[in-house]
Amino acid sequence: MLVSAVFAAQAGPITVVDDGGTTVALQASPQRIVSLLPSLTESVCALGGCARLVATDRWSNWPARVAALPKLGGLEDAHVERIVAMRPDLVLLAPASRLGGRLRSLGLPVAELDATELGQVRRVLEKVAALMGEPQAAGAQWQRMQAELRAAREAVPERARGTAVYVEVSSAPYAASESSYIGELLAQLGAGNVVPAALGPFPKLNPEFVVRARPALIVVSADDRQSLTQRPGWAALTAVRQGRICALPPADMDVLSRPGPRVGQAAMVLARCLREHAVPVAEAPAAPAR
Amino acid sequence: MLSALVVVLALVLCTWGLGMGADGWQAPWQAWVDPGQRAILLDIRAPRTLGAFLVGALLGLGGAVAQGLFRNPLAEPHLLGSASGAGLIMALAWSVGGAWGGGLLARLGLTVLAFVGAVGGVVLTLLLARGAAHTLRLLLAGVVVGVVLGALTQWLMLWSAEAWRAMQAFMLGNTALLGWDACALLGAMWLLTLPLALAMSRVLDALALGEDTTRSLGVPLGLARGVLVAVLAATTAAAVAQAGLVAFVGLVAPHLVRGWGAGRHRVRLWAASAMGGALMLVSDVLARSLLPPQELPVGVLTAVLGGVYLLVLLHRRPT
Amino acid sequence: MSAVMLQARGLSVARGTATVVRDVHLAARAGEWLAIVGPNGAGKSSLLRALAGLWPAASGDVRLCGERMSPGPSRGSLGLRARQLAWMGQGLASEEALSVDEVVALGRLPHQGWWGWPSRSANDRAAIEQALQDTDLLALRQRTLQALSGGERQRAHLARVLATQASVLLLDEPSAHLDAPHQRLLAQVLRTQAQRGCAVVSVVHELPLALAADRIAVMQSGTLLACGDAGEPAVHRAIETVFAQAVRIVLVEGRWTALPCY
Numbered sequence: 001m002l003v004s005a006v007f008a009a010q011a012g013p014i015t016v017v018d019d020g021g022t023t024v025a026l027q028a029s030p031q032r033i034v035s036l037l038p039s040l041t042e043s044v045c046a047l048g049g050c051a052r053l054v055a056t057d058r059w060s061n062w063p064a065r066v067a068a069l070p071k072l073g074g075l076e077d078a079h080v081e082r083i084v085a086m087r088p089d090l091v092l093l094a095p096a097s098r099l100g101g102r103l104r105s106l107g108l109p110v111a112e113l114d115a116t117e118l119g120q121v122r123r124v125l126e127k128v129a130a131l132m133g134e135p136q137a138a139g140a141q142w143q144r145m146q147a148e149l150r151a152a153r154e155a156v157p158e159r160a161r162g163t164a165v166y167v168e169v170s171s172a173p174y175a176a177s178e179s180s181y182i183g184e185l186l187a188q189l190g191a192g193n194v195v196p197a198a199l200g201p202f203p204k205l206n207p208e209f210v211v212r213a214r215p216a217l218i219v220v221s222a223d224d225r226q227s228l229t230q231r232p233g234w235a236a237l238t239a240v241r242q243g244r245i246c247a248l249p250p251a252d253m254d255v256l257s258r259p260g261p262r263v264g265q266a267a268m269v270l271a272r273c274l275r276e277h278a279v280p281v282a283e284a285p286a287a288p289a290r
Numbered sequence: 291m292l293s294a295l296v297v298v299l300a301l302v303l304c305t306w307g308l309g310m311g312a313d314g315w316q317a318p319w320q321a322w323v324d325p326g327q328r329a330i331l332l333d334i335r336a337p338r339t340l341g342a343f344l345v346g347a348l349l350g351l352g353g354a355v356a357q358g359l360f361r362n363p364l365a366e367p368h369l370l371g372s373a374s375g376a377g378l379i380m381a382l383a384w385s386v387g388g389a390w391g392g393g394l395l396a397r398l399g400l401t402v403l404a405f406v407g408a409v410g411g412v413v414l415t416l417l418l419a420r421g422a423a424h425t426l427r428l429l430l431a432g433v434v435v436g437v438v439l440g441a442l443t444q445w446l447m448l449w450s451a452e453a454w455r456a457m458q459a460f461m462l463g464n465t466a467l468l469g470w471d472a473c474a475l476l477g478a479m480w481l482l483t484l485p486l487a488l489a490m491s492r493v494l495d496a497l498a499l500g501e502d503t504t505r506s507l508g509v510p511l512g513l514a515r516g517v518l519v520a521v522l523a524a525t526t527a528a529a530v531a532q533a534g535l536v537a538f539v540g541l542v543a544p545h546l547v548r549g550w551g552a553g554r555h556r557v558r559l560w561a562a563s564a565m566g567g568a569l570m571l572v573s574d575v576l577a578r579s580l581l582p583p584q585e586l587p588v589g590v591l592t593a594v595l596g597g598v599y600l601l602v603l604l605h606r607r608p609t
Numbered sequence: 610m611s612a613v614m615l616q617a618r619g620l621s622v623a624r625g626t627a628t629v630v631r632d633v634h635l636a637a638r639a640g641e642w643l644a645i646v647g648p649n650g651a652g653k654s655s656l657l658r659a660l661a662g663l664w665p666a667a668s669g670d671v672r673l674c675g676e677r678m679s680p681g682p683s684r685g686s687l688g689l690r691a692r693q694l695a696w697m698g699q700g701l702a703s704e705e706a707l708s709v710d711e712v713v714a715l716g717r718l719p720h721q722g723w724w725g726w727p728s729r730s731a732n733d734r735a736a737i738e739q740a741l742q743d744t745d746l747l748a749l750r751q752r753t754l755q756a757l758s759g760g761e762r763q764r765a766h767l768a769r770v771l772a773t774q775a776s777v778l779l780l781d782e783p784s785a786h787l788d789a790p791h792q793r794l795l796a797q798v799l800r801t802q803a804q805r806g807c808a809v810v811s812v813v814h815e816l817p818l819a820l821a822a823d824r825i826a827v828m829q830s831g832t833l834l835a836c837g838d839a840g841e842p843a844v845h846r847a848i849e850t851v852f853a854q855a856v857r858i859v860l861v862e863g864r865w866t867a868l869p870c871y
Contacts, residue, residue, distance in 0.1 A: 058448075074448065170455055170458045170459070171455065171456065171458070171459065171467075172458055172459030172464055172466070173459075173466070174458070199583070199584055203583075203584045204459075204584055204585050204586075204587070205312075205583055205584060205585060206311075206312045206466065206578050206582065206583050206584070206585045207334065207466050207467060208311050208312040208330055208334050208335065208578075208583075209312035209582075209583035211330055211334065212311075212312055212313075212326075212330065221455070223452055223455065223456075224455070227396075231467055231469065232333050232334050232337055232338070232467065232468070232469030232470065233329065233330060233333030233334035233469075236329055236333070250451065488726065488727075489724055489725055489726060490723075490724070491727050492715070492718055492721065492723055492724075492725075492727050493723050493724075495707065495711065495715055495727075496715050496718055496723075498707055499712070499715065499766075499769075500698065502658070502663050502696075502698055503696070503697075503698060505663060506661055506662075506663060506691065506694075506695070506696040507691050507715065507716075507718040507719055507723075507773075508687050508688040508689075508690065508691025508692070508718065508719040508723065509687075509718070509723040510687055510723070514723065548706060554707065554711055554727075556727045
């Protein structure tokens with residue numbers, strides 16, 4: 001879904017319709033960009049605009065140079081005054097943040113871009129490129145991302161396809177279902193998810209459900225790995241007994257939760273998990289019927 | 291007659307709890323036959339049902355002690371800084387030490403830390419109120435301490451990713467991961483604090499007549515208060531360390547049994563404890579049963595159940 | 610002259626920066642009912658609290674059976690003192706769900722000890738029965754405080770004090786909320802206690818009731834103006850003085866009473 005009303009010249013005025021339906025009009029290609037969402041920060045940098053970033057939100061940490069930029073607060077509670085003090089000529093944020101209206105009323109150009117699903121990543125990338133005044137840069141990046149996705153898919157051995165996976169994002173337990181970004185990546189790699197899409201992207205589950213679903217592979221953050229195995233009744237899970245647990249460091253968990261230019265890397269993390277802990281399809285139960 | 295009713299009720303609740311699984315209710319005796327299901331019944335459902343009851347029993351007891359000690363119907367573990375103190379210490383523990391694992395030793399360690407935090411919260415409240423002499427001042431100080439410690443906890447969660455992740459379920463209460471070791475800890479604490487509180491029931495009764503009258507009856511008020519505060523901190527710490535912050539049970543349970551004419555603490559402490567346990571158990575089972583296989587945070591249900599029941603009671607009473 | 614049970618010597622009590630009781634010398638003897646009278650703000654309640662050992666003496670001392678009362682006693686002596694001295698304050702709790710029986714039973718706390726499983730010995734039960742009978746509350750024993758009238762509550766608290774079977778009784782306004790028949794009952798109860806050998810000290814607002822006592826102490830602005838037998842003219846003049854001549858003490862049908870002069 002390429003944006004239509006775009007003036008291609010880098011030096012000329014730019015008009016883009018953001019995901020909130022607002023038309024963002026810029027006089028020239030922005031040189032002082034503030035990004036308040038990690039995936040948008042990564043998109044700007046992937047498109048070569050890292051030097052133009054003046055400040056980000058608290059959670060943006062990739063690439064490394066971004067860590068040195070001033071941090072303006074979280075996703076819900078960014079510091080309006082400090083944002084204004086940065087004199088940005090473009091502010092990028094998620095529509096869920098309530099700051100858009102406030103910042104616009106203060107005269108700042110704001111673009112709300114929403115990337116929570118795999119299908120939205122391309123569109124957001126193209127809009128960010130258009131906003132930066134370099135619409136053609138998106139194409140090259142997208143090609144790269146597709147290639148990385150293909151490579152990840154190929155890295156998954158045949159025997160690992162159809163593996164029933166349980167991905168835990170928080171120890172309540174909150175799981176990632178089929179309809180989450182992680183779930184979509186797993187589907188791309190040919191793996192199954194024990195948590196159906198009908199429960200929403202990140203449902204809080206009854207732990208009994210997971211035990212009964214008997215996943216063949218568990219993906220969890222490294223911090224929670226030990227307590228997961230000690231949960232009442234979980235020691236009986238085949239995946240726990242055979243050590244088929246993929247404990248991911250925080251950096252990998254970050255990649256998995258940011259739909260954006262690192263989609264290939266995210267897919268590769270999951271592919272590696274599947275390959276290292278794969279089980280012959282004949283032994284593993286398929287994603288259970290509901 | 292009443293005891294028979296209580297026993298029947300207990301059996302019904304247990305059966306309901308043991309049968310409620312991720313797909314809805316199934317009679318426990320049917321589940322027993324299948325070995326896979328039996329394991330789930332014994333390893334997951336039984337301990338969490340019992341654990342939920344014990345958490346509620348501890349909170350109900352703490353609430354009754356707090357209300358008797360401070361002679362105020364609004365007193366409860368959350369309002370006196372003990373729960374927020376325990377929560378803050380646990381957030382600190384998680385941010386410094388990362389995940390603690392779920393074994394018995396880890397749970398014990400967290401409980402001890404939570405006790406330190408709970409005592410710290412109450413002591414802070416007492417310092418701020420310059421002693422427990424003035425009930426109003428004490429409760430105001432307790433609210434301030436609770437809010438400030440809660441804010442510090444939230445701030446800590448922003449700073450530390452480990453604390454943030456670990457506290458997600460904690461903030462609204464979580465009974466989903468209570469196993470037999472948690473039950474052992476909770477049970478031990480209950481068996482320790484309940485007799486201790488009962489031994490103080492005369493003092494709690496006397497306090498209803500005023501502090502001067504209590505002193506004139508020969509009660510060493512400073513020492514007695516110390517013991518009661520320790521009981522309050524211990525019950526809160528154990529409950530918070532295992533199940534997170536469950537508000538409202540400690541406040542509501544003593545009120546729900548007030549209507550049973552239990553003015554004497556000898557009866558009131560037992561009754562509030564049992565009512566708290568029942569409230570928590572029902573909330574836990576409902577949390578699992580409303581949207582299977584998803585679970586609601588149990589703290590939401592205790593607030594709704596307790597609040598609605600309290601409103602009904604208030605509506606019916608003439609005063 | 611019977612034994613002095615409770616004695617204040619040069620007692621002064623301060624609340625914050627104000628001195629509410631100044632240099633009071635008072636003795637309560639066994640077998641005597643002493644009534645303390647005075648206008649509002651005279652320091653009567655403060656004096657009673659100090660006599661009960663609830664408030665510390667700023668100067669002077671209070672002695673119970675010869676033993677000096679210190680504000681921070683050891684646990685053993687606290688219990689002993691509570692068995693010898695029972696105090697009833699003003700403005701008592703009414704919101705409670707405690708029943709009359711339970712309130713009266715609390716009077717036995719000094720004998721049972723504050724720690725331990727609550728149970729009642731035979732002595733306890735006998736004392737409670739006696740106290741309920743003396744205050745005419747046997748019919749109401751299962752009612753809760755909330756369900757009682759002001760006068761009934763007052764009698765319940767009085768019964769609690771009687772149940773302790775202490776040798777010194779300190780009562781602050783025991784006649785509050787009591788109607789005439791029950792005031793008579795109160796007078797009978799206090800006189801009976803005195804006859805049994807107790808030292809009874811009561812702060813009383815109603816002058817006719819005070820004049821029924823054995824001795825009267827007249828207070829004004831924290832000091833003791835006069836202290837003597839209830840029939841003494843000097844005491845009567847003192848009463849008239851502190852009440853700004855709004856009352857006159859006269860002899861009517863063989864008993865002293867106060868006539869209002871307005």
